[in-house]
Amino acid sequence: MHSSSTSQGENGLGRWLIYGVLALMALVYLLPLFVMLVTSFKTGTDIRTGSLISLPQEWVTDSWQAAWGTACTGVTCDGIKGYFWNSIKMVVPAVLISTFIGAFNGYVISKWRFKGSDLFFSLMLFGCFLPFQLVLLPMAAMLGKLGLANTTTGLVLVHVIYGVAFTTLFFRNYYINVPDELVKAAKLDGAGFFTIFWAILLPISKPIIMVTIIWQFTSIWNDFLFGVVYSGADSQPITVALNNLVNTSTGVKAYNVDMAAAIIAALPTLFVYFVAGKYFVRGLTAGSVKG
Template sequence: MAGGASDTVVRTGRVSRFVIYTVLIVFCIYYLLPLYVMVVNSLKPLDEIRGGGMLSLPQTWTLAPWGSAWSTAQIGIEATGLRPYFMNSILMVVPAVAISTILGALNGYVLTKWRFRGDTIIFGLMLFGCFIPFQMVLIPMARMLGLMGLAGTVPGLIFVHLVYGIGFSTLYFRNYYAQFPTELVRAAMIDGAGFFKIFQRIMLPSSGPIAVVCIIWQFTNIWNDFLFGASFADFDSQPMTVALNNLVSSSTGVKEYNVHFAGAIMAALPTLLVYIVAGRFFVRGLMAGSVKG
């Protein structure tokens, strides 16, 4: 009609549209401002920050704070920069995410397509595991890791995150596979495919959306975890989050804010990257099954 090409349900006038955009832009700025401050100040020499004007652009642009944060900054007792800790985090997060996702998929497959007596109880317990607060398991877990000889190591951290991750990944995959037609599994059984062949050839190829959801969720949680990292890691196995804390909260020397900002951005970049790459699948995965199976 006269309003022109608009595919929204509610038709809005010029004034209300102006108000909506203004509010949206204000919120946008509100959310983006911290990121702006961090980026801008990580690119200035320390003098400029001390001189005030957190919001102003750098007068002299410099990458020195980034270099310092990455390879020379004093963290704990050694001046190694964040690099070794970044590597620790990568070494921890990749296997932890991969294994918890695969195990979650297998669990979901068994809980929906190979049901057995008491399977709902097992699923209920796993679900319950998702809601146990981290603080509660600190001491028992420390004892367990000690017994297994994994205390203070990256594999130890992987194990802890695996135990916590399986509950969530199982929940995701179980609910996704519950929508998956059981007749397909039966057809594959008659065709002669076994337990793992069905999983590998029939279930996994259809699991893309939920795998993305699971990976994003696990990656974000494990990468950002501080408590387990601080509790169970030694100096040589600390993840990025703990190292960043050590960098920022060191009580000696000059506070190099520009270096701190650069380090903080480094710590946030991987999760940001994962969201940008897989974000659209994330929404799709969350919606999958809600409209059509």
């Protein structure tokens, strides 16, 4: 009895120790976000006289208004609102197109195997490991020949091409766990190639669709390299604007404006995670990264 009580006590102590370490790590991880948030509501005087983690003496939203509409990002002082909408116009079609192509590719590779399908999938998988820098010149040449250089449409095309390898991998590994008998039964009932895809596989693909959308949205929204290389003055995404904002200064550095702009830029990805986060975990555990 004494031994059992001691064991339970040790287990309880170990559990609380784990919880304590996890809580500490969470605080360390969230500290930069806390600093950004409180700094964005500080006045310039508060920033100069207080510490990084001190709360504002006076809570103001001037920096948020400036970041959105009047902050200088290079030679223009119109804030980041235009670049924010540029990113929306780039991310939404790129995510939807790459997700659909990935679903279709995954369906074909997993359920309609053809000669060389394994080699095709291996080549697609190899595309996941290609660094961004390797495709800069070929992509630039292609966009120039298509007349899409320095345009939002060109950025959409670039992100679709680069992202298809990942989306195909996700859907292929999800569909490979769907019983082949389901597809065979549909064929016996007269269902064709596209009917099986639209009526059978897509309706059961919600978890992996959410995984892919979150992955693609986050990757494309946060991308800087493609944005700075392939965009023009009127098509630059939010990440490029943030870089220009931070590196543009006249007089005293406005850290509160920089922090507000950074949080505004992060809000869409946070929103996507809050809305679809549970599907992300469900999709991962359903086999989206196995196989």
